[in-house]
Amino acid sequence: MSKIFTIDFTKPFIDELAAYIEREYLAQGRSLERLAIVFGGKRPAHFLKRALAAKVGKAFLPPKFYTIDELVDELASISGERQVSGPLEDAFEIYALARELTPELLEGRSTFSKCLPWASDILDFIKQLDLEDVGDEALKHIQESARIGFPVPDNINEL
Numbered sequence: 796m797s798k799i800f801t802i803d804f805t806k807p808f809i810d811e812l813a814a815y816i817e818r819e820y821l822a823q824g825r826s827l828e829r830l831a832i833v834f835g836g837k838r839p840a841h842f843l844k845r846a847l848a849a850k851v852g853k854a855f856l857p858p859k860f861y862t863i864d865e866l867v868d869e870l871a872s873i874s875g876e877r878q879v880s881g882p883l884e885d886a887f888e889i890y891a892l893a894r895e896l897t898p899e900l901l902e903g904r905s906t907f908s909k910c911l912p913w914a915s916d917i918l919d920f921i922k923q924l925d926l927e928d929v930g931d932e933a934l935k936h937i938q939e940s941a942r943i944g945f946p947v948p949d950n951i952n953e954l
Contacts (some may be wrong), residue, residue: 809839813846814856818900830858838864848920 812832820827827847833838840860849855855861861869880888890910893900904910 809842811847812843813850816847817850826856827854827858831861831866832858833861836862845952882915882918885918886911889914889917 800812800815802815816827816830819825820830832840832843837860843860844857847855852949887907890901891911892909893914901910904913
């Protein structure tokens with residue numbers, strides 16, 4: 796049995812995958828807990844769980860579901876390559892850096908709760924830069940940032 800299973804685009808994806816899992820795992824008495832399924836997003840996992848529940852007909856432990864991002868994060872954290880943080884931790888890091896390096900930018904938002912919307916905007920901007928694969932050199936000046944098509948508020952560039 797191949798460890799990779801592909802489904803023809805012309806067939807109903809969730810139904811085909813549920814049938815495969817029933818045939819290769821449930822019918823053979825194999826545990827679904829050891830099965831990992833990677834989807835592009837979170838929604839397909841919900842539909843597959845419902846299809847599997849209909850086939851099993853009783854309580855069961857489902858396979859482990861990942862989005863591609865979740866799988867990469869887990870593999871990176873297991874290998875020790877990087878520590879995974881969430882958006883709140885990232886926003887606090889922005890707040891702590893601003894408080895330490897440029898406290899004048901925190902005027903009117905001196906507490907973390909008041910700074911959170913601003914830090915979230917900065918994180919969104921960083922995410923866009925990452926998606927566009929913008930290099931460090933392009934970020935050194937406001938004119939450079941404008942040249943690459945990103946509207947950058949002055950206070951973000953200062954930070």
